Amino acid sequence: MSDDSSSRIAADLRDWIAAAPPGAQLPATRALVTRYAAGPVTVQKALRILTAQGLVESRPGVGTFVRTVRAARPHDYGWQTAALGAPRNRVTLFSALRTVPNDRIALHSGYPDRELLPERLVRSAFARAARGDAAVNRPPSGGLPDLQAWFATELAAVTPAGVMPPSPSDVVIFPGSQSGLNTTFQSLVGSGRPLLVESPTYWGAILAATRAGVRVVPVPSGTDGPRPEDLARAFRQTGARAFYAQPHFTNPTGGQWNPERSAGVLEVVREHGAFLIEDDWAHDFGIDSVPIPLATRDDAGHVVYLRSLTKSVSPSVRIAAVVARGPARERILADAQAESMYVSGLLQAVALDVVTHPGWRTHLRALGRQLAGRRDLLITAVRDHIPDAHLAVVPRGGLNLWVRLPEPVDLPRLVRDCEDDGVIIAPGDEWFPAEPTGAFLRLNYSGPNPGAFPEGARLIGRALARQR
């Protein structure tokens, strides 16, 4: 009977399909069950018949649709070339963003592996938030007040007594640090004006600056920070009023500014009536050192502080904060509103839930130990298998090793050869705002399967040897 019923339903639906436009969605199984007074198995069988006849196609999780049988024809979008003009951004997939199959040894990624995330905290925070008001409410443009307060308090807790800590209203919440960088560059620098950056520096910051139409001016920076006199010269020569930097666990070099350089940089910034945009991207990734932001030494509005939770909490919790004071804060808030109106209150509630949970501190301590083990394992692997590579610094935090290769080396070929052998690496060139000053690799030790680090290093060493 079921077979007969299925055929009957299929025949009836065939008439419906003949009258429907290609791509039309069939009623849901549940609705068909009601309409034909048939069981779901019978209805599904009818749909399979229609699928086999090429009349419908089902998209898992979406529904069943009248099959689009249209003559494909080549399109000419040539007219767009004149309308669009030359592009501002490179249309590139950066190495750090690539997703690769599980069987590769992934040393390229910018995101920590799932095993390094506070997965249980995140899941229970989402479950709680699903029941709370944040699921249906709209938060203020600046952010959820309690989350603003948390970011302000985190800075206040390490601010010395002589400095006024920021207040919660100095905090603007963004849907991720990339948006924060974009808006900060646009607000504080603006199209056509110069922005000083460390070289090398985070590729995402270079990208954000390019998008904002900002002119990027590199300042050389070593693993203990830029020399204040180099920075002063760049301010003088370019008339720049802002400097973007990562004083702690710099991406890519893994360096950390020493106290003298930090103090010198702050002084130069103040002298030039300029902003230091401090990107504290690895605040939660300290290994041998707890980073104290430079923002805690300034209450005159010179340091604009960027702090993200995405990498340490979860890639699904796109939450970052920019802490700024005075007119700069007003400017950033206005631009943030123009850019994204407001940030999902539920994501903000989840972020706050995770970082105020007692388990968060426990997680961070365990994370520090895991990162230490992974870092040391990768360093040993590199030393064993790529003996003539040079590691400028053993990073005291962060997620990356910055390895200089002996030259000459054909870096694109090396990256390709390694990929053919199953190891994904990121060429250092992507972190240079101008021409690279050498052949570098950025090797990330927070990816999946650290047990494969030695094999990964061995394969890199072998690919390198082939170029000798």
Next chain:
Amino acid sequence: MSDDSSSRIAADLRDWIAAAPPGAQLPATRALVTRYAAGPVTVQKALRILTAQGLVESRPGVGTFVRTVRAARPHDYGWQTAALGAPRNRVTLFSALRTVPNDRIALHSGYPDRELLPERLVRSAFARAARGDAAVNRPPSGGLPDLQAWFATELAAVTPAGVMPPSPSDVVIFPGSQSGLNTTFQSLVGSGRPLLVESPTYWGAILAATRAGVRVVPVPSGTDGPRPEDLARAFRQTGARAFYAQPHFTNPTGGQWNPERSAGVLEVVREHGAFLIEDDWAHDFGIDSVPIPLATRDDAGHVVYLRSLTKSVSPSVRIAAVVARGPARERILADAQAESMYVSGLLQAVALDVVTHPGWRTHLRALGRQLAGRRDLLITAVRDHIPDAHLAVVPRGGLNLWVRLPEPVDLPRLVRDCEDDGVIIAPGDEWFPAEPTGAFLRLNYSGPNPGAFPEGARLIGRALARQR
């Protein structure tokens, strides 16, 4: 005993506080319970003692902190004025974004009231997503493939047979339509170049264009759309290559382009080798009419289609899609990546879950009926109490009435007077890219408590009468 224990704990904590920096967070109650082997009530009593002594302050939902007792001193951020230069955006809180207390009659909002949201679907989708992979995974920059497919299929289902529907890869997911507008304007127009817009038009679009540095050129548009010859003249005179418009349930006028104007506009856009940026913001808010996007009539890449789910699903689900083809799509994807890297996969999974749930269609049907009742109630109230106000069109969808007031009228004073009387209204001026062509109010019928609409209209009428 409990009293003694509390005092003892408070005394011990006092020593800790004396050594801690101002603003430092005290260990959580749970941790103190363990440390002092005391009950939570005893610990909380100890914290209350310290609070009463002015040593700590508790921030509900965040924790307890060493009180910040610092000498407040005035700050001079004057140096920032030179560093920042003149602002590009007005630092304004737009009426539609304002949150007001519950006892006001709110006719200003841009967001539907909670009772109009599919709250149960949203909560269960979040609960499901909390258990799934989306809670810890990073999606591709373009979006979750299944969600891209859903947006493409929605358009394909109403695309006539002679037109090639978009493919899933033509869809780029954004964290809300404001981000989509920003990136689209930046990608397709660019800083300093002209963008044609309807006048009046959505204030958020004017704001996004300003942020992108785009020069906004208004084209007059009535409730049945702009006249093609006006549009053609504007393209010729300005050299613009893009036109931003809302053909269905235009915000603010509530109009809907008639078929002749739609066809004429598409033809003018094609002739000028230009883009039509179609903002289908009210796709889910049809009342007497189901909007068929103009995007379904173009497969040559002229129409770039913007579709948001935030207003209809939940303000916490900041998800929108831009559908574009050819180089335009490449350009938009590259800029989206530079702007926000990727959108929370969990929010994308929740959006997909809601719109593919059988309850979504049921919800939309009920929503249409609710909006019809609310719209008619507000129209009757306006006719009864503001008899000399003019309503250009009874909107066949959307959330707003566009009411023209008899002149002369002091609009800012009217808005203030109404607010004093407990009715919040939005002055029409915010929707004009240039000088307003009359005194308008935008009255939203999707706010809380529709039962108060007659009283709201009565108070507006009374405030208006005071100006006669």
